[in-house]
Amino acid sequence: MKARRIVTGVLLAVFGLTFTALSAGAECSNGDQGESPLDRDARMQWWREARFGMFIHWGLYAIPAGRWQGKPIPNIGEWIMDQANIPVAEYEKLAAQFNPVHYNPAEWVAIAKNAGVKYIVITSKHHDGFCLFGTKATKYNVVDATPYGKDLLKPLAEECRKQGIRFCTYYSIMDWHHPAQERGSDKHYNPTKIKPGRKAEYVDFMKQQLKELLDGCNPDVLWFDGEWPDWWTEADGRDLYVYLRKLKPSLIINNRIGKGRKGMEGLSKDDRQYSGDFGTPEQQIPATGLPGVDWETCMTMNDTWGFKSDDHNWKSVETLVRNIIDTASKGGNYLLNVGPTAEGKIPEPSVERLRAIGKWMAANGESIYGTQASPFKATPWGRCTRKTLPDGKTRLYLHVFERPQNGELSLPELPNRVVAAFLLDGGTKLEVKSQDGQQRIVLPATMPDKTATVVAVDVAGTLGG
Numbered sequence: 001m002k003a004r005r006i007v008t009g010v011l012l013a014v015f016g017l018t019f020t021a022l023s024a025g026a027e028c029s030n031g032d033q034g035e036s037p038l039d040r041d042a043r044m045q046w047w048r049e050a051r052f053g054m055f056i057h058w059g060l061y062a063i064p065a066g067r068w069q070g071k072p073i074p075n076i077g078e079w080i081m082d083q084a085n086i087p088v089a090e091y092e093k094l095a096a097q098f099n100p101v102h103y104n105p106a107e108w109v110a111i112a113k114n115a116g117v118k119y120i121v122i123t124s125k126h127h128d129g130f131c132l133f134g135t136k137a138t139k140y141n142v143v144d145a146t147p148y149g150k151d152l153l154k155p156l157a158e159e160c161r162k163q164g165i166r167f168c169t170y171y172s173i174m175d176w177h178h179p180a181q182e183r184g185s186d187k188h189y190n191p192t193k194i195k196p197g198r199k200a201e202y203v204d205f206m207k208q209q210l211k212e213l214l215d216g217c218n219p220d221v222l223w224f225d226g227e228w229p230d231w232w233t234e235a236d237g238r239d240l241y242v243y244l245r246k247l248k249p250s251l252i253i254n255n256r257i258g259k260g261r262k263g264m265e266g267l268s269k270d271d272r273q274y275s276g277d278f279g280t281p282e283q284q285i286p287a288t289g290l291p292g293v294d295w296e297t298c299m300t301m302n303d304t305w306g307f308k309s310d311d312h313n314w315k316s317v318e319t320l321v322r323n324i325i326d327t328a329s330k331g332g333n334y335l336l337n338v339g340p341t342a343e344g345k346i347p348e349p350s351v352e353r354l355r356a357i358g359k360w361m362a363a364n365g366e367s368i369y370g371t372q373a374s375p376f377k378a379t380p381w382g383r384c385t386r387k388t389l390p391d392g393k394t395r396l397y398l399h400v401f402e403r404p405q406n407g408e409l410s411l412p413e414l415p416n417r418v419v420a421a422f423l424l425d426g427g428t429k430l431e432v433k434s435q436d437g438q439q440r441i442v443l444p445a446t447m448p449d450k451t452a453t454v455v456a457v458d459v460a461g462t463l464g465g
């Protein structure tokens, strides 16, 4: 069996090359010509199983933290340069104040790991252009321009590897600081324009920086953003995608490297001709998921990505845990953001929430990691994920948000015979009633976990759909 798979893989690889030669210039999948479906599955496997990651937005914007010249500046904190229309020469001065002496990458990774996340995505350069890593491409970076004087990403990447977390990094294509780009209007940088004749120079700059990041930190995902200015094209995205995958074949790259997204939604099925490996819905969980494509919802814990001192609008632990479940039940990943302070601390309200999420994940993580989307059309009592067990049975994970009045979960659309039902946390067996061809799970009188009690249901065979 194993040998046959390998042979198939080789054949596909050979056909892949032939196909590429025949179809050069024609439609290709994800800008990645010649990768077999099998190879793609192997490349995406860890990411598909991970289901939960932590986003980190950190940069100079954490210093003003949402206020400029004594006034609160509306909207997301990392946009303050654009929203307060701060001249480049003024904003640049923040670098001289950036000294995150409390930065402790081992502690950050431990916080993430204890929360149950499997990967971290941190900003290497946001729209403001400031680089959190040492780079020869510009002096506007943490090593050369700040009193701190040390690379911030390398030690985090090392810690991630030490603690068994995947290290990934964010990179903005739009750049309000780079001299090849200019402000889009009198009041705003966004969306930038490219200065006449200077696009190639900027593309070279990006390629140099991204190679530096790959060489220095070896990220497993590159998470692009700021792709929407008109001067950045799908062809540019595809060229960059091919360049990066050549440097690191196992790399996973999001859809914002090219033009394959609509508004804040993800990548839809017919967008497969665009470059990028997964869709990126922002601040929203698609109502019915994005069937047939890989996707990841990124979301803030309050109302900003970069630290804002007066944003106290924190989501509850219940909402956050249910968001992880909701996303998994639709077949996606959940990337939850923290915005550390300029001193290098993850805000305490975020740490508290991550700790509580971790408690739930420690008891119930089996119902999230490595699972697939729900097979059911409607689950009015909560959400469902599922997994194929090694023995060929299927395990359904019924996440109960609201206990039905009659205390029973009916599974009308399930033709498979239920062989066992139990509470995932603790293993208490539950009675299964079979009446009128319907199988019903009898719930305890009170649900042990108000956030989400997970009922594991093992059924014979695999499920269709």
Ligand code: H79
Residues within 6 Å of the ligand: 057, 075, 076, 078, 079, 190, 225, 226, 282, 298, 305
């Ligand atoms: O990095 C985070 C955000 O900075 C970035 N993507 C996530 C991951 C992002 N870019 N654009 N948006 C989010 C959409 C939000 C746009 C807004 Fe605005 C910025 C709303 C208010 C400020 C631009 C300026 C649109 C309206 C005013």
